[in-house]
Amino acid sequence: xxxxxxxxxDGTTSAAxxxxxLWRALPAPDLGTWLQGERETDPGEPLTGWAPVNPLPSPGxxxxxxxxxxxxxxxxxxxxxxxxxLFAKHADTLLGPGEEIVIPDDVALDWEAELAVVVGATLxxxxxxxxxxxxxxxxxxxxxxxxxxxKRTLQWFQGKAWDATTPLGPIVVTPDxxxxxxxxxxSCRVNGETVQHANTRTLVFGPAVLLAYISTFTVLRPGDVVxxxxxxxxxxxMTPPRFLADGDLVETEIDxxxxxxxxxxxxxxx
Numbered sequence: 001x002x003x004x005x006x007x008x009x010d011g012t013t014s015a016a017x018x019x020x021x022l023w024r025a026l027p028a029p030d031l032g033t034w035l036q037g038e039r040e041t042d043p044g045e046p047l048t049g050w051a052p053v054n055p056l057p058s059p060g061x062x063x064x065x066x067x068x069x070x071x072x073x074x075x076x077x078x079x080x081x082x083x084x085x086l087f088a089k090h091a092d093t094l095l096g097p098g099e100e101i102v103i104p105d106d107v108a109l110d111w112e113a114e115l116a117v118v119v120g121a122t123l124x125x126x127x128x129x130x131x132x133x134x135x136x137x138x139x140x141x142x143x144x145x146x147x148x149x150x151k152r153t154l155q156w157f158q159g160k161a162w163d164a165t166t167p168l169g170p171i172v173v174t175p176d177x178x179x180x181x182x183x184x185x186x187s188c189r190v191n192g193e194t195v196q197h198a199n200t201r202t203l204v205f206g207p208a209v210l211l212a213y214i215s216t217f218t219v220l221r222p223g224d225v226v227x228x229x230x231x232x233x234x235x236x237x238m239t240p241p242r243f244l245a246d247g248d249l250v251e252t253e254i255d256x257x258x259x260x261x262x263x264x265x266x267x268x269x270x
Contacts, residue, residue: 001041003137004171005030005057006050013057016047018171023047031172032056032223035120035136052170054096055139056118061224062089063214064114064143064160068204068229075237084205084213087156092163094225097170097260101144101250103162105266109244112143112230113188113196113252115180117207118172119224123215131211134220137172138180138207140260141227142188142252147236147243167252167260168225178256180207186231189251190244198231205229 002018003026015026015034024043028034032055066085067073073080095101103109120136143166150159178184180200188196200206205213210226220226235242244250246266253259 001174001177002171003031003055003174004052004169005055006047007053008047008050013053014047014050016050017041017043019043023050030055030057032058035118035222052097054094054099055169055172056094056223056225058091059094059223059225060221061218062091062093062227063087063224064089064227065205065210065229066156069198069202069231070204071198071202071232072230072234073204075232075234080204084210086214087160089161089166093161093166094168095164095166095262096168098262099164099167100263100265101165101167102265102267103146103165104269105246106269107149108147108236108241109264110145110147110235111188111190111195111244111250112145112234113186114141114143114227114230115184115186115200115207115254116141116168117211117226117228119211119220119226120222122222123211123220126212126215128208128212131215132208134211135175135207136222137174138178138254138257139169139172140167140252140254140257141225142167142250142260142262143227143230144250167250167262169260170258173257180228184257185255187253188233189253191249195235196231196233200228202231203228
């Protein structure tokens with residue numbers, strides 16, 4: 001299935017399922033709420049003219065894995081990890097397809113295309129098989145990072161958790177339709193130029209492994225989101241380093257899921 005949170009022109013939102021090319025209503029105001037409920041799948045009325053927005057506007061947890069593609073690990077000068085490198089975001093960091101990334105003009109803004117995993121069942125101390133069965137679906141994300149703030153300390157949090165800087169969506173595709181282990185192409189384009197391109201076959205830690213590992217120390221619940229890491233090609237690793245400028249269009253695409261398009265707007269610092 002292809003699932004989404006869709007919005008009308010007046011801002012009203014609904015969880016939705018794609019049926020014969022049309023979004024049809026599911027009985028919840030957004031996809032996260034639907035995942036936490038009874039998950040009635042009988043589609044309701046067609047939502048003509050409604051468009052996908054951030055599919056998960058209020059996840060309880062957004063947990064990210066850094067350094068999870070071999071090429072990206074190599075470009076940062078590190079060894080392959082024995083355990084996932086994890087950090088957290090807040091729900092406030094997320095924004096939807098088509099929304100602008102608005103941020104002060106005195107920061108070094110970088111791109112990180114990522115596959116995101118949507119949790120569909122409560123997990124605590126899960127093994128890999130149970131974690132795999134709990135995946136509700138996959139979506140597209142970009143862990144837009146403020147590199148100068150990220151490098152201020154050994155902890156990455158302050159460079160990763162700026163409000164409304166992490167595009168998510170446009171839809172969530174269930175595991176029966178896409179399989180990261182079989183391979184999904186992940187790419188990022190800036191103003192039409194491909195800056196990242198990789199395949200999820202090369203993930204060091206796959207989605208089920210990540211969910212099982214995370215569930216060892218914190219419970220995961222329906223609607224939570226786990227970002228699986230970015231491949232090589234980040235701007236900070238280029239020679240010379242390259243960062244996003246005002247007006248840049250960032251397109252993040254994953255085969256079988258879709259494309260996020262978000263424009264950067266740099267504003268005078270306060």
